[in-house]
Amino acid sequence: MKMIEIDGATLNIEKVKKVARDKEKVFFSEKTMEKVQKNWNALQEMLDRGDILYGVNTGIGAFGNIILSKDQGSELSKRMIRAHAAGWGNPLPEDEARACLLLRANVLARGYSGVRPKTLQMFAELLNKNIVPVIYEKGSVGTSGDLAPLAQMALVFMGEGEAFIDSKRMDAEKALKIKGLEKIELEAREGLALFNGAQTMTAIGTLAVYDAEKLLKNAQIAAALIIDSLNAVTLAFDSRLHALRPFEGQNIVAKNIRNLIDKSTVLMQKKKDTQSAYSLRCVPQVLGASRDAIGYSRKQVEIEMNSVADNPIFLTEEKTYLAGGNFHGQPVAYAMDLLGIAVSEIGNMAERRVNRLLNPALNAGLPAFLIAEGEGLNSGLMITQYTAAALVSENKILASPASVDSIPCSADQEDHVSMGTIAARKAREIIRNTEAIVGIEFMCAAQAYEFQKPARLGAGTSIAYSVIRQSIQKVKEDRIFYKDLDIMALLMRNGKIIEEVEKTIKVI
Template sequence: MVTLTGSTLTIEQMKEILLNNSYVKASEESMERVKACREKVEKIVDEEQVVYGITTGFGKFSDVFISKENVSKLQHNLIVSHACGVGELFPEKVSRAMLVLRTNTMLKGFSGVRPIVVEKLISLVNAQIHPAIPQQGSLGASGDLAPLSHLALVLLGEGEVFYKGEVVKTEEALAKEGISPISLEAKEGLALINGTQAMTAMGVLAYIEGEELAYQSELISSITFESLQGIIDVFDERLHTARGFKEQIDVAERYRNILSDSKLITKQGEIRVQDAYTLRCIPQVHGASWQVLTYVKEKLEIEMNAATDNPLIFDDAVISGGNFHGQPIAFAMDFFKLGVAELANISERRIERLVNPQLNDLPPFLSPEPGLQSGAMIMQYAAASLVSENKTLAHPASVDSIPSSANQEDHVSMGTIGARHAYQILQNSRRVLAIELICALQAVEYRGVEGMGSITRKFYEDARNIVPSIKQDRIFSTDIERVTSYLKGLSNTKNTFHQKTIYGG
């Protein structure tokens, strides 16, 4: 059970909620804040004060006063009119994350919703009824309006949801779980949709999977390192301490641990004086990607606990502002794209070193019968294609802006596009690393499995249960997808082989 307070939610808790389907509840103190804030909204309505989003229209209609008898209709109209998302649905885990994040921001006590709204959101999370939300249609300011409107529809008993492995009508799922829909009252529709929870939820899932993929890249490349008889001196602690980047130092330490008892590694000068950069500079390149992940995690955890709707209701004032603007997460997601794309970029170059006979002493393309059988030749092509695609997806979404709402909302973040592309880059990068793993497993067989370190040998044996040795050309697409699924499956468990064996998780 994860207790939501509005200010203490962490990535680790989100792992529990998303990977283990942990239940959530609201702290008593946070619910008291919700109640107190709601009283202020009701006073505004009763006194017919002119306050944006409570007794006025939205966006360019902010100067249109809404009478007391129409405030509920205003909120309903807002949700149904803004539910115009298009395209494929967000992954179900993203939808679950959006419910949790939207609940958490309301528990800060600045949004002005009734406690029942928070309670219904928590009921959806705990019943695993997750809104079916189209991915496209958000500008990332005034928040993720279209995606969050599809989330809000579910509270009204409308739209569709993920339920027990299927997409069904909301009313069907609610009825089976004994959850009744509600009607929205003053401020509540706006409070539900004015925020950055779509881009942040997508970013949280991308980070969780990206963190595990970064660990996996170290283990996979360690097998490559053994296959190519890499020079272990490049991981010497003194070398990395001399530069000073913590992430680089940590990466080098993990490689020393992974390769500590390997018989396949070499010392400086034994075979070569220096390796190529894709081996020699692993700590520097991977370490820089870890710097990116560190930055992204920090920004996500701030936003996970942020008040991002508008207006915000304080003890002595109602203030309209722009906390819904997604620029901080837009930048973070564009940065994430670079860090993860680079893990794939250097991986593809290691694949080339494994398969190119001009760069190693292994059989050409790791073929069992060079010439008659192509071996891993075209797997490198596939990796190169994915890396090239990543380069186009890595173009920053945050540099673009198109005015909306009759130029009232004249600068937007495009952060949700950045988050979506970040997740796509992650999927591509996982496939590249799957290809490296297939090639590294084959190469280390030629080198001599008996010489592997104990950690890499255990990983070799696990992976060989997923993909067999290449004795004959076959449809390698099947192998790539099986290994990709294996790696993704490790990302979706709380304690992976890597965390338990190497990193003390």
């Protein structure tokens, strides 16, 4: 199996996904380890000449001006990890916890953080042996980095705290023993190096961006299937129109829609309207804007994951240190709030299209709630729109920005914080809700097409319909629909619809 190198500079979202979810193995090159060793040696020289170094021979936070002896450095590392492991809530999903390990390792691999190669190697051992730290998801204010969650991660290095092996929760000491690993005796500086950064919000955010990009592709296919099934007015997707407003996302989405509905004979039928409603007509403008916003979020998290997001940092050649604020999560916090807003709007518009399909006053002559027989006895897909509406409403609350808030901490030494981890968790939840909304849209669109036969769907929409029908049958009478929604969510998350459509049409 090909291994992924952790070198501090070349991680991207796809590599993080492979390590976090697909459990691909990782390694550090000899060159990286040599660089880290030289940096550690430089730190020891600074200590030997009596330099006062924050978090190495001083307290931290509001205690940063208290000088400690060199002999207290190792104990300081251990105690600060224990004290900072004060989070709350449910454990992070295992993929996000693995991403935390990977991203923090990538920071240390840059060779500015003052750790030993032995300590750095422990990250690879934990990932490759799939020992997953139990990390509570709440408790970070996003500055100085994600202190509480990353400290809980760091406990495992010392054989303390808890970990998962094969999803079984146990004491970390036992987990290390099962996998044949020995705990690390941390030295001065190494404690702070393990947890002083924004890697929890970036881990959650990285996987959220990956999921949002997949969701956006599904959303475009679902929108195209409704446009096709409703025999909407296609003039709104003309390339000449969109070229006059050259937003990249808008023009790409318009092209995708054109390709997906190409060759549809449903859309060759006589139209009932001169223009379609905004939720149909303005798909390129809205989903295109979401595409651009998601792209910005990708850029920000990929910069962050390859940055020296630490404090202090140690310059090997100059044998000096710099203290600043590279742990501050604001760049990621803004990106996560924007991601949540962009995805929320995908769901908002999708629900309006669902309503348009189900409402007999709006659906161009299709049966009410897409049930052809036994009206009254059968409710059809009526309640799926309720579910979509509830999720949309919840998303609107979740989309309120976290990054505009700040509560001072550590006796006002840390008097501005990012709340970026809250923003990332909210974005993750919005994505899950919107997956369900778009799944409902797919289900309703496929049902709507049943009443357009024998006319044919487009080049891409016909494939999406076929994939859905392989797992979810036409609705002839009422049945338990939550089971269909579960299946639909799985088809979206596993990429089956995208995979089959893209054998014919690339959805950019």
